[in-house]
Amino acid sequence: MHSLKNELVNKASQLGFDRIKFMQVRQLELWDEEIKVRRQLDPDTARYWEERRLTASYASVMEDGRTFIVASYQYAPYRFEESSGKGYFNAHYAAYPKGRQAMQELAAILIESGFAAVVDPPLPIKQIAYLSGIGCFGKNGLIHNETNGSLMTLHLILTNAPLPVDVPNESCITDCGSCARCIHSCPTGAISNNGRVILSKCLRYHMLSPGIIPRDIREKMGSRMLGCEDCQACCPKNRARFQETVEPEVQIFDIMEILISHSSLKALMERIGKLVGKNYARAQRILSMAAIAAGNSGNPAYVEPLSRLIYHPHPQIRAHSAWAIGKIGGASARAVLEAALTKEDDPRVREELQYALARLEL
Ligand code: SF4
Ligand code: SF4
Known part of the structure; x- marks a missing residue:
């Protein structure tokens, strides 16, 4: 053995x-x-x-x-730059x-x-x-x-191989001491004082989820498409490693490309599947996340593709697109949202459209 x-x-x-x-x-x-x-x-x-x-x-x-x-x-x-038009992935x-x-x-x-x-x-x-x-x-x-x-x-x-075992560690369950950086750095306050992560508040939990993501979570997602590492980037244990960030092997989340080619994402899904696994290569969910990232960017160039997605067959994509248009605002936003409201039957999406319209008043 x-x-x-x-x-x-x-x-x-x-x-x-x-x-x-x-x-x-x-x-x-x-x-x-x-x-x-x-x-x-x-x-x-x-x-x-x-x-x-x-x-x-x-x-x-x-x-x-x-x-x-x-x-x-x-x-x-x-390495990641927020202004690059790319969605962040970890x-x-x-x-x-x-x-x-x-x-x-x-x-x-x-x-x-x-x-x-x-x-x-x-x-x-x-x-x-x-x-x-x-x-x-x-x-x-x-x-x-x-x-x-x-x-x-x-x-x-x-x-079932009876291999020789190493000395187990049963003493130090945590060596964080009085440090609380991750607790304070989490954008959603998901880490409790005793170090337990409240999943329903954690951005990673909501990423690529099939449903409509809560608004307060959307607001904090920024351009994250897959992963959040705020609670790692701040950690003293990772200080040296974050000084050696590298370029991603490939960029898989070009937000404009995803929004524009929403009806033909097969090639992109293959690329994503090869890199991070098929489980994450789900077109509707990625589209949904891209709409959120577009909204959080505040870039008016995204309003035009979003105004087509607001009629997408999947309600979560319509809901996130409505929210994103309301967040970006601009000259055409009101007309786009009002027109969509006249055709929308889903109460959840109607509520998002109304919220987005109200937001334009602020
Ligand atoms: S992954 Fe992000 S949202 Fe989740 S606990 Fe860490 S910092 Fe908070
Ligand atoms: S930032 Fe790192 S060392 Fe500090 S409490 Fe969090 S996990 Fe522990």
Whole structure:
């Protein structure tokens, strides 16, 4: 088993993982408690937790599971200029599929050796990462360590291989001390004083959601299309990493391009899917986010494409477009909104149109 572990460690390093830990499986009893607290604190997001179907029981995933293998895949944060006409996306989303693919390669070694291995099983990975010694919890709810800060994606294998384990970390659950920068930097006040993130207030939770995003959240989204890292950029653990920002490999969210080519986004979805995974390449949701980013830019050039989107078949796109036109304002905004109101049947969109019209009076 020592030689198999060594092979995994060496391969992990070649694949770009900077840290890998082996831990004996255990029940994650604290997780069930945590979920109860989160549901009570934030009932609007109870369904989200149900849909994720995370379990505290490794045995429900693999009855004869013996070892958790946790690995961290670091990435450099992206450089971003608000005025570029591009929608912001966080480097995490481009790194995650690469880390997952690399973890599949590690799992293949176990499978070739005759063991079972499940990559990214539905277990609370952050808790396992903390227990295994990958890092500590920050008050922003993320795992960080002295090498990567929190700029890493975390990946997990559950296997029945009885591999030698590393010394677990059960002492320091957090090393934030009296720091509270992330709490104060969060644009929506989503991080509570005890370091719990209130999901319904977190911008990331609402991104690419299928419904109409609450107005107060839209207002704070700026040009973010995928991800928010305000609570990481301010963190002292990430200071050095944010001094080395890099250009994104490709720019996937050109706001004007998305708004103009709204009826033929297939090629763009393929590009997005290749970079960040198909799960995020959903045309209607991206269009919906682009309308919000356009509104937040205040750029009058977006009113013309938005005035066509205000008749889109999907109500959330109509609602966000109405809001965006009302926010940008300008000479044609009133006529566009009034004309749309005469044809709109959906009460939620009508309310957005009325709100947008009222906003023009301010
Ligand atoms: S991701 Fe953004 S919105 Fe969510 S907690 Fe962090 S700073 Fe707040
Ligand atoms: S900003 Fe401060 S409190 Fe927040 S995670 Fe970083 S060290 Fe912890």
